[in-house]
Amino acid sequence: MMIRANKREEVLTSTSMWMCTSCYNCIARCPRGLPITHIMHGLATYAKRLNLVPKEQPTAKFAQLMWDNLTKKGRTNELKLGLSLYFMNGIGEGIKKSLAMKDIGLGMMKTGRLSPMEFFGGHGVKDTSGLKKMLAKAQEIEEQHIAGYKG
Ligand code: SF4
Structure with a gap:
């Protein structure tokens, strides 16, 4: 209804x-x-592109961290993703959260669900240059769509 009512700013900053x-x-x-x-x-993508995302929006921060993590090697590095989430609001909060979650983390390591070796690299797709090319192509297609809408 807000989009229909042309409440562009309110929609994109919500x-x-x-x-x-x-x-x-x-x-x-x-x-x-x-x-x-x-x-x-x-x-959400449009609001981000226009830099209209509310500053303390945790989901937007998470989405960016997830994207950065995933696109590096084509597979999620769960250890680094978890740590970047805990530390996304500063060192103090990161240490507190890490300590609060340490038993879960250790349990995951014991059962092989999480490896400390992920910190030094972790899994990835075999063809990372192919991955980068695919992402660049997707970006190019998206830009063409946007140019078409503006058109
Ligand atoms: S949370 Fe689920 S129901 Fe709500 S908008 Fe998203 S996909 Fe739709």
């Missing part, structure tokens, strides 16, 4: 689209078949 968990319930249930999840993601 936190609503950052709360979407991508559960796809809305797409599965919408009687009109509207791609609401995609609209949410599109609004």
